[in-house]
Amino acid sequence: MVTRKHKFNNYTLDPIPKELWREAKSLPETKLGFCDECGFYHVDPYPSEDYLTDFYTSYEMPTPQQNLSETARLLAKNIDIKSKVIDVGCGDGSFLLEMNKLGFENLVGLDQSPGIERAMKLGFGDFSRKNLWEFLAESEESGGTNADAIVMVNVLEHVAEPLDLLERFYNIMPKDSLLTIAVPNDFSPLQNAFLKVKGHLPWFVHVPDHLNYFDFGTLKHALSASGFELIDQQALFPLELFLLQDLDYVKNPELGPIAHQRRVMFEDNMKAAGMTDVLDKFYEALAAGGFGRDAMVVARKK
Numbered sequence: 001m002v003t004r005k006h007k008f009n010n011y012t013l014d015p016i017p018k019e020l021w022r023e024a025k026s027l028p029e030t031k032l033g034f035c036d037e038c039g040f041y042h043v044d045p046y047p048s049e050d051y052l053t054d055f056y057t058s059y060e061m062p063t064p065q066q067n068l069s070e071t072a073r074l075l076a077k078n079i080d081i082k083s084k085v086i087d088v089g090c091g092d093g094s095f096l097l098e099m100n101k102l103g104f105e106n107l108v109g110l111d112q113s114p115g116i117e118r119a120m121k122l123g124f125g126d127f128s129r130k131n132l133w134e135f136l137a138e139s140e141e142s143g144g145t146n147a148d149a150i151v152m153v154n155v156l157e158h159v160a161e162p163l164d165l166l167e168r169f170y171n172i173m174p175k176d177s178l179l180t181i182a183v184p185n186d187f188s189p190l191q192n193a194f195l196k197v198k199g200h201l202p203w204f205v206h207v208p209d210h211l212n213y214f215d216f217g218t219l220k221h222a223l224s225a226s227g228f229e230l231i232d233q234q235a236l237f238p239l240e241l242f243l244l245q246d247l248d249y250v251k252n253p254e255l256g257p258i259a260h261q262r263r264v265m266f267e268d269n270m271k272a273a274g275m276t277d278v279l280d281k282f283y284e285a286l287a288a289g290g291f292g293r294d295a296m297v298v299a300r301k302k
């Protein structure tokens with residue numbers, strides 16, 4: 001693989017301050033900025049593979065994957081119910097469980113974390129203990145995968161050189177198959193507004209687990225640079241709205257659960273009203289403006 005050159009005109013964080021290194025030994029030389037070559041924000045330099053392996057063996061990822069039902073509905077409306085869906089990094093199988101509830105049965109899940117044991121007991125699908133690198137290597141060896149859709153929820157922000165990863169997926173996927181990606185929507189307009197008003201550090205920077213910071217525009221660009229065409233997108237609730245209304249959970253973390261509850265209440269009420277379709281439309285409209293805490297997209301291999 002060719003080594004990618006990275007190009008930063010200036011850095012947003014130089015270096016990344018100690019308090020943004022979560023649960024890990026900080027690498028004092030690491031900076032963060034918008035890379036003109038890649039077209040998104042990422043750390044510079046990327047930590048070594050050894051450092052990352054060490055980090056992930058000593059640190060158990062939290063399970064922040066909320067709103068998997070929203071991601072499942074987004075994918076489901078773009079594919080046939082008989083489609084084969086592979087969730088790469090499926091954790092305990094929660095996303096595929098949502099797909100299964102929607103009537104999908106040809107479901108494959110891969111993960112190396114302990115959650116995979118629980119996934120194997122769900123009673124549907126084909127789960128195995130395997131990481132995404134092993135899956136890629138095997139698929140490259142065998143001449144590709146026959147998946148109709150590959151799913152990566154909260155993966156792309158964690159890996160060094162994500163454009164390389166997207167290209168490898170492009171090479172193993174059948175033409176017209178779909179790639180579904182969910183990432184945090186970072187350096188987004190409302191976050192930027194709050195940063196300007198309050199002068200906080202960018203609280204959404206989490207190193208070393210998050211190495212890349214995408215928004216809707218840069219994610220679309222990364223996909224298209226790797227041979228994928230964006231066909232659908234949806235946001236999740238813009239939590240920054242609470243910050244701009246002075247529910248400052250960055251400064252006062254004890255306010256976090258209140259913000260969370262209000263967001264859940266909003267979604268539950270929409271669903272209770274039988275208006276899940278309107279909720280999806282609302283989040284779709286937010287995505288079109290680049291708003292929302294998370295970005296979910298469906299892209300087709302050209």
Ligand SMILES: [Zn+2]
Binds near residue numbers: 005006035038039
């Ligand atoms: Zn770069």
